[in-house]
Amino acid sequence: MDKIVFRILLLVVAVSLAGCATTTAKKNTMATFQWTSPTKRIVLVQPDIELSELDAGGVLEPRADWTETARGVINKGLRLHFTKSGAVVVDAQGSTAHEVQLIKLHGVVGQEILTHLYAAPQGTAAGNAPLPNKGTALDWTLGPGTNEMRDRYGADYALFVFVRDSYSSAARKALDVLTVIAGAALGVGIIPASGLQIGFASLVDLRTGNVVWYNRLLNGSGDLRDEKTSTGTVDELLKDLPI
Amino acid sequence: MNLVWRATAALATALIACTAIPVHAAGQLDVPPPVGYRPALNTAEGGLWAIMDKVEDQIKVSPALVTDEALNTYVHKVVCELAGEQCSSLRLYIVDDPDSNAMTAPNGMVIVWTGLLLRTQNEAELAFVLGHEITHYLKRHSVLNFEHATNAAGTVAFLSTATLGLAALPAALIAIGGIASYSRDQEREADEGGFKLVVGKGYDPRQGATFMANTAEEEDANPKRRKPSAYLSSHPATKERLATLTKRAGEIEAQTRNNLVATDEYRAAISPHRAAWLEEDFNRGDYLQSVAMVKQLVKAEPGSAELQYFLGEAYRRRNAKGDLESATAAYQAAIAAMDAPNAAYRGLGLAALKSGQKDVARGAFQKYLSLEPDAKDRAIVEYYLTTVGGTP
Amino acid sequence: MRWNTFFAAMLCVALSACATYTAVDPNKPVTIGDGVTVDAQVAWATTSSYQTGTVWTIDGLRLNSLRFLTGITPGNPMMTIPGLARKDMIPYSESMLPNDVMDLVTGTLAKGGFQQVRGDNLKPAPFGSVPGFRFDVSLTTEDGLLMKGTSLIAQRGGKLDVILFLAPAEYYYDRSLPTVERIFASVRVPATAAAKAPGA
Numbered sequence: 089m090d091k092i093v094f095r096i097l098l099l100v101v102a103v104s105l106a107g108c109a110t111t112t113a114k115k116n117t118m119a120t121f122q123w124t125s126p127t128k129r130i131v132l133v134q135p136d137i138e139l140s141e142l143d144a145g146g147v148l149e150p151r152a153d154w155t156e157t158a159r160g161v162i163n164k165g166l167r168l169h170f171t172k173s174g175a176v177v178v179d180a181q182g183s184t185a186h187e188v189q190l191i192k193l194h195g196v197v198g199q200e201i202l203t204h205l206y207a208a209p210q211g212t213a214a215g216n217a218p219l220p221n222k223g224t225a226l227d228w229t230l231g232p233g234t235n236e237m238r239d240r241y242g243a244d245y246a247l248f249v250f251v252r253d254s255y256s257s258a259a260r261k262a263l264d265v266l267t268v269i270a271g272a273a274l275g276v277g278i279i280p281a282s283g284l285q286i287g288f289a290s291l292v293d294l295r296t297g298n299v300v301w302y303n304r305l306l307n308g309s310g311d312l313r314d315e316k317t318s319t320g321t322v323d324e325l326l327k328d329l330p331i
Numbered sequence: 332m333n334l335v336w337r338a339t340a341a342l343a344t345a346l347i348a349c350t351a352i353p354v355h356a357a358g359q360l361d362v363p364p365p366v367g368y369r370p371a372l373n374t375a376e377g378g379l380w381a382i383m384d385k386v387e388d389q390i391k392v393s394p395a396l397v398t399d400e401a402l403n404t405y406v407h408k409v410v411c412e413l414a415g416e417q418c419s420s421l422r423l424y425i426v427d428d429p430d431s432n433a434m435t436a437p438n439g440m441v442i443v444w445t446g447l448l449l450r451t452q453n454e455a456e457l458a459f460v461l462g463h464e465i466t467h468y469l470k471r472h473s474v475l476n477f478e479h480a481t482n483a484a485g486t487v488a489f490l491s492t493a494t495l496g497l498a499a500l501p502a503a504l505i506a507i508g509g510i511a512s513y514s515r516d517q518e519r520e521a522d523e524g525g526f527k528l529v530v531g532k533g534y535d536p537r538q539g540a541t542f543m544a545n546t547a548e549e550e551d552a553n554p555k556r557r558k559p560s561a562y563l564s565s566h567p568a569t570k571e572r573l574a575t576l577t578k579r580a581g582e583i584e585a586q587t588r589n590n591l592v593a594t595d596e597y598r599a600a601i602s603p604h605r606a607a608w609l610e611e612d613f614n615r616g617d618y619l620q621s622v623a624m625v626k627q628l629v630k631a632e633p634g635s636a637e638l639q640y641f642l643g644e645a646y647r648r649r650n651a652k653g654d655l656e657s658a659t660a661a662y663q664a665a666i667a668a669m670d671a672p673n674a675a676y677r678g679l680g681l682a683a684l685k686s687g688q689k690d691v692a693r694g695a696f697q698k699y700l701s702l703e704p705d706a707k708d709r710a711i712v713e714y715y716l717t718t719v720g721g722t723p
Numbered sequence: 724m725r726w727n728t729f730f731a732a733m734l735c736v737a738l739s740a741c742a743t744y745t746a747v748d749p750n751k752p753v754t755i756g757d758g759v760t761v762d763a764q765v766a767w768a769t770t771s772s773y774q775t776g777t778v779w780t781i782d783g784l785r786l787n788s789l790r791f792l793t794g795i796t797p798g799n800p801m802m803t804i805p806g807l808a809r810k811d812m813i814p815y816s817e818s819m820l821p822n823d824v825m826d827l828v829t830g831t832l833a834k835g836g837f838q839q840v841r842g843d844n845l846k847p848a849p850f851g852s853v854p855g856f857r858f859d860v861s862l863t864t865e866d867g868l869l870m871k872g873t874s875l876i877a878q879r880g881g882k883l884d885v886i887l888f889l890a891p892a893e894y895y896y897d898r899s900l901p902t903v904e905r906i907f908a909s910v911r912v913p914a915t916a917a918a919k920a921p922g923a
Binding site: 389392393394395427428555610611613614615616648650681684685707708710711714715 | 810813816818820821822823826827829830831833834838839840841842843844845846847856863867869
């Protein structure tokens with residue numbers, strides 16, 4: 089296996105996911121969802137979205153056109169949500185090296201939350217692979233370095249969105265393939281036969297850097313390639329967002 | 332095989348097969364992309380550009396991006412001269428990474444790895460490599476591949492640009508540009524095109540062959556290495572390329588008096604960075620290649636104290652049979668030359684310490700500390716001194 | 724380190740293939756291996772699922788990791804890395820000076836997929852009752868996140884011990900560094916294990 093970490097062997101899984109279309113939002117129990125200023129400003133970090141097509145051989149092919157459609161849908165849905173709630177959306181510019189590092193740090197934090205609050209250890213029923221020192225609490229932070237963003241944008245919160253979505257090609261659906269599962273440590277990813285949609289939305293309080301709200305989306309009901317059916321996906325993603 | 336290219340090639344096939352998306356009007360791929368050209372998003376090429384644009388956004392904010400103005404100005408000058416009227420379509424990014432590589436993307440992004448700048452020894456060599464890559468761009472090879480490729484569904488390994496969203500450099504660059512998916516004919520075409528470009532600008536046409544020979548020699552230093560040189564991997568056999576280039580250079584030599592090598596200008600641009608790039612190369616832990624590469628640099632510049640010092644470091648860290656003696660000789664050569672880096676004494680001390688020569692070690696470490704009273708590594712050198720009965 | 728971070732998370736979430744984590748008790752000495760004992764100071768979690776040695780974390784392995792690699796024998800690499808063959812790794816040798824051990828660690832991290840790996844601030848430091856060395860590292864992940872680290876090493880009884888702490892430079896490294904320093908200071912080794920004087 090060469091140094092390119094992104095080299096992924098994709099194998100197909102015939103397992104159907106139990107409990108699909110679940111979203112379970114988590115809140116940091118210490119957080120109070122309040123605004124510093126009467127103008128409620130929220131920074132929207134550019135959503136990290138990728139839609140792919142799963143072909144007959146189990147190969148995941150990124151689709152730029154699908155991704156653009158999904159990006160449009162999600163951006164529109166996010167802004168509509170905040171229009172309704174009365175918050176002003178500001179787009180993050182990523183203009184300083186520090187801000188870029190904060191955004192990259194969030195990429196890691198978001199995945200650790202996914203792993204430790206939503207994932208299940210091997211061989212167990214649905215549950216999670218918790219860190220014993222955290223349990224089921226949403227207790228993660230980017231650190232107070234986020235004050236720089238608070239000052240630059242005049243915003244109290246930042247919202248991050250991450251979506252990976254794959255859809256089977258027609259050829260793929262015709263096959264019925266058995267599973268081989270390999271360990272994550274080998275850089276092997278498994279995509280279910282029907283494709284996999286996974287995403288999260290994460291709300292960071294820029295005054296403290298704490299992740300105060302987090303929601304995972306798994307195999308939602310909408311097709312993000314299609315504007316008409318996909319607005320539901322955004323609603324699921326932002327379900328129970330307290331601001 | 333370049334994974335992003337394969338992914339996008341597969342994408343193109345799917346798009347073309349399923350949706351009859353417009354590709355190109357006939358004949359448009361015969362000429363370089365006009366300045367200001369941009370494909371529509373719903374074309375196969377548009378999708379490819381979208382991916383490259385995303386990569387470019389990542390590069391712009393990567394900690395690995397080299398922003399040094401003088402270096403960028405110099406390399407950009409060479410790019411521009413070779414690209415001619417296409418210069419304004421190209422955007423140069425120099426990336427701090429020890430791999431030896433350069434690439435162009437169809438959206439006009441030109442990426443040069445510092446590992447390449449470490450290895451090219453003069454402007455003519457750099458121009459040959461850049462001319463080769465610019466030819467790929469001018470001939471639109473990657474776009475052509477993209478549109479003609481078939482989806483090899485049997486092979487499952489590929490790069491998902493999904494991770495490019497999370498990934499910055501340099502790993503993404505290695506993945507994209509490291510192993511180009513150009514066909515052998517396209518590589519030959521790029522060699523010929525690169526050759527013509529450098530000749531047209533008055534560069535010595537033999538320098539390209541020298542660079543390739545050096546690259547091959549460094550490769551051969553560790554035949555068991557798991558990752559081949561990014562630059563050579565999909566290219567036609569090096570021997571064939573060398574033979575072709577040498578023949579072509581011989582043909583040209585009779586007709587012209589091209590002799591531009593610009594070694595001094597090149598060295599002036601590179602020298603402020605070379606020590607850092609050499610350290611970075613050694614930090615990869617591939618000492619067989621590092622020794623071979625530094626030996627080539629020393630051969631071209633035997634009077635350089637800095638290079639002798641780094642040759643000593645390469646031998647010392649490789650530590651194969653006989654290497655400590657070679658390291659010692661190199662450190663001593665550095666010390667004897669003008670402008671010896673003070674660290675050469677430290678290196679001498681380390682080699683002597685490992686060889687059990689306590690007196691030599693003591694003298695060398697003491698000399699080092701006296702020359703560099705503010706040495707950042709004073710603490711460890713003082714420790715070594717105590718083990719050989721010395722005091723700082 | 725080398726695993727594809729995104730797919731590891733996806734795998735974990737989608738298909739219940741995650742590592743399990745158990746608590747490390749901060750209230751009593753923890754036996755690591757090869758006679759090394761430390762005090763955890765705060766509540767860490769540990770997992771044995773990733774690569775060799777013992778690894779601790781507080782917020783997740785990519786946010787902080789404290790890895791204990793003890794009793795590395797000559798001829799062997801510092802650790803195993805999935806996807807890398809032994810011949811691609813740098814083996815430990817008894818004749819290594821502390822500088823060489825620092826190069827071994829940074830070289831191993833580079834082979835593991837980190838970028839721009841650098842080591843500095845090498846200096847003597849106690850490894851319990853035997854002489855050891857400290858150094859710091861800086862590196863970048865493949866995703867472009869800047870990371871920092873610090874290490875305590877000892878060449879003890881012909882073998883090598885490495886304790887390595889890594890965390891993002893943004894917030895996480897500085898936050899846990901005082902705790903890591905206390906853990907380093909708490910290292911205890913059996914009295915009979917004689918340290919090998921480097922270079923001797």
